[in-house]
Amino acid sequence: MKGSLILGLLLQNLVESCDATKKFGRISSTEYILTPKQIEDFHENGCCTIPDVLTEEEVHEIEVVFDRFLNREIRVPGKDFCDMSKPFDTAFEDYSIVNCMLPTKYYPSLENNIYEKLAACIARQLYPTLDMTKDYDQLLNKRKGKTDACFALHQDLGYWPSPQVLGEDVTNTCTFSLAVDDSLEENGCLQYLPKSQKSKIVRSHEPVSGSRDEGHALSVKLTEEERQSLKLAPASRGSVTIHDEYVIHGSSGNRSKDKERRTYVVAFRPKVVVDAERKIGFTHSHNDVVNWDTFNDIIKKQQEE
Numbered sequence: 001m002k003g004s005l006i007l008g009l010l011l012q013n014l015v016e017s018c019d020a021t022k023k024f025g026r027i028s029s030t031e032y033i034l035t036p037k038q039i040e041d042f043h044e045n046g047c048c049t050i051p052d053v054l055t056e057e058e059v060h061e062i063e064v065v066f067d068r069f070l071n072r073e074i075r076v077p078g079k080d081f082c083d084m085s086k087p088f089d090t091a092f093e094d095y096s097i098v099n100c101m102l103p104t105k106y107y108p109s110l111e112n113n114i115y116e117k118l119a120a121c122i123a124r125q126l127y128p129t130l131d132m133t134k135d136y137d138q139l140l141n142k143r144k145g146k147t148d149a150c151f152a153l154h155q156d157l158g159y160w161p162s163p164q165v166l167g168e169d170v171t172n173t174c175t176f177s178l179a180v181d182d183s184l185e186e187n188g189c190l191q192y193l194p195k196s197q198k199s200k201i202v203r204s205h206e207p208v209s210g211s212r213d214e215g216h217a218l219s220v221k222l223t224e225e226e227r228q229s230l231k232l233a234p235a236s237r238g239s240v241t242i243h244d245e246y247v248i249h250g251s252s253g254n255r256s257k258d259k260e261r262r263t264y265v266v267a268f269r270p271k272v273v274v275d276a277e278r279k280i281g282f283t284h285s286h287n288d289v290v291n292w293d294t295f296n297d298i299i300k301k302q303q304e305e
Contacts, residue, residue, distance in 0.1 A: 025052070026052065026053065026118075029114070030114070030117045030118065030121060031118075031121050032050070032053055032118050032121055032122055033125070034050070034122060034125050034126075038050060039125065039126060042126055042174070042242055042244070043126075043244075044195070045192075045194040045195055045231075045247075046192060046193075046194065046195060046196060046197035046198075046243060046244040046246065046247030046249075047190075047192045047194070047231075047233055047241060047242065047243040047244065047247055047249065048241070048242055049233050049234070049235050049239060049240070049241045049242075050122070050239060050240050050241075050242065051235075051236065051239045052236075052238055052239060053115075053118055053122075053178070053238060053239060053240050054114065054115060054118070054178065054238040055238065056237075056238065058114050058115070058238070059178075059180060059237055059238045061113075061114075062113060062115060062178075062180065062264060063180055063262070065103075065107065065109075065110055066139055066180060066262060066264065068107075069100045069103060069107070069139055070098055070100075070139075070141055070262075072092075074103075074106060074107050075106070076100050076101070076103075076106050077106075077287065078286070078287045079216070079285075079286035079287050080100065080101040080102060080106075080285055080286050080287055081098075081099070081100055081101075082095075082099050082216065082286065083095040083096060083097055083098065083099060084097040084099040084140065084151060084216060084217055085097045085148065085149055085150055085151065085152075085208070085217060086209065086215060087209040087210075087214045087215040088209075088214060088215055088216070088286075089214075095143065096142070096143055096146035096148050096149035096253070096254075097140060097141070097142055097143075097146070097149045097151065098139075098140070098141040098143065099138065099139070099140055099216075100138065100139040100140075101136070101138055101284065101285055101286055102136060102137060102138070102283070102284065102285055103137055103138070103139050104137055105285075115176075115178055115264065115266065116134065116137075116266055119176045119240070119266050119268065120132070120134065120268065122174075122176070122242070123174050123176075123268035126174050126242070127172050127174070127270070130170070130172060130270045131270055131271040131272070132174070132268045132269065132270060132271075133268060133269070133270070133271040133274055134266060134267070134268055134274075135173070135267045135268060135269045135273075135274050135277070135284065136266075136267055136283070136284035137264070137265060137266045137267075138264075138265040138266075138284075139262070139263075139264055139265070140261075140262070140263045140264075140265065141260055141261065141262045141263070142187060142188050142251075142253070142254040142260060142261040143254065143260060144254060144256060144257060144258060144259060144260055145254065145255075145256065145257045146253060146254045147253035147254065147255055148253050149188060149253045149254045149261075150188070150250070150251065150252055150253050151188075151217075151250045151251040152208050152217050152218065152219035152220075152250050153193075153219060153220055153222060153248055153249065153250035154205060154217075154218050154219060154220050154248070154249070154250060155196075155202055155203065155205070155220060155245070155246055155247065155248055155249075156173065156175060156243075156245045156246075156267075157171075157202045157245050157246060158202055158203070158205035158218050158220065159205075159216075159218060160245075160277075160282070160284075161277065161280060161282055162202070165280065166273060166276040166277065166280070167276060168270070168272055168273050168276050170270060170273075171245065171269060171270070171273045172244075172245070172269070172270065173244065173245035173267055173268065173269045174242050174243075174244070174267070174268050175242065175243050175244075175245070175265060175266075175267040175268075176240050176241075176242050176265065176266050176267070176268075177190060177235070177240060177241045177242075177243075177263050177264070177265050178238075178239075178240050178263065178264040178265075178266075179235040179236060179237050179238065179239050179240065179241075179263065180237065180262035180263065180264055181237060181259060181260055181261055181262050182234075182235075182236050182237050182259070183233075183234055183235045183236075183241075183261055183263065184234050184256075184259075185232055185234065185252075186254075186255050186256045186259065187254045187255070187256040187259045187260070187261040188251045188252050188253055188254045188255075188261050189232055189233060189234045189235065189251060189261070190232075190233040190235075190241050190243070190249060190250075190251050191230045191231060191232050191233065191249065191250060191251055191252070192230065192231060192233060192243060192247050192248060192249035192250075193222070193226055193229060193230055193231075193247065193248040193249070194229065194231055196226075196246070196247050196248040197244040197245070197246035197247040198246075199246070200246055201246075202246070203220045203221075203248075204220070204221075205218040205219065205220050206218065206219055206220075206221075216286055219250075220248060222248065226248075
């Protein structure tokens, strides 16, 4: 018995010693170190998948709170709880993509959770010369069997005030999507157009529901050749995908009859950019009174000057 105890302690010390010498991956409770290849993939292709960022226990702890939002036990006011694929006035029972904006605003206990800490660690590696800070968070769920739960192809910058409006040339963003469920082609995993971020051009976007007052979702048109070049980004539970602000991405509906696709999004931008957003009243809340014409007027005025 005593010998078994000693052997167990030796094995534990060996495991801890091996973890301490790990160069990449999850090296501590709050640190995940990317490989040079993962960093290169993000900057070269606009999107990458990072495996096993959270443990099963950590995902489950987040999942418990996530489901409290989904069943509306934690209340989220107005348009910050909506369907991302349909008009704002869609009845809850008819939702296909349940969307909850800014969960840590409405449930502060979720703030600074282990996912946020690890994502912040990774964001600093992707942009080591910038003061990357959390910009916003979001919970998404593609309900089972909802083949219309399509997230229209878009660029994130199509939704946000432009660099010209913000007065900041460098707006680099890395947006993390944690797979709370296995994210597969069947249940509508993320897809993206590799290298589409390279041009640093925001294409023309059109509202999916007629206008931005009727529904939040925007879409961008692709050529047939571009559609054929779209690449899937599956992720197992506890893994994350990370994408750039200019890369064209979206996802198809959920064909699975027994699998949801719950995704926890958190985005990081340079602190000066986040400060500039807040200065003009932009918080990523769908309840913000955003006058896009005013933003366009700001651009015109700057151009005239």
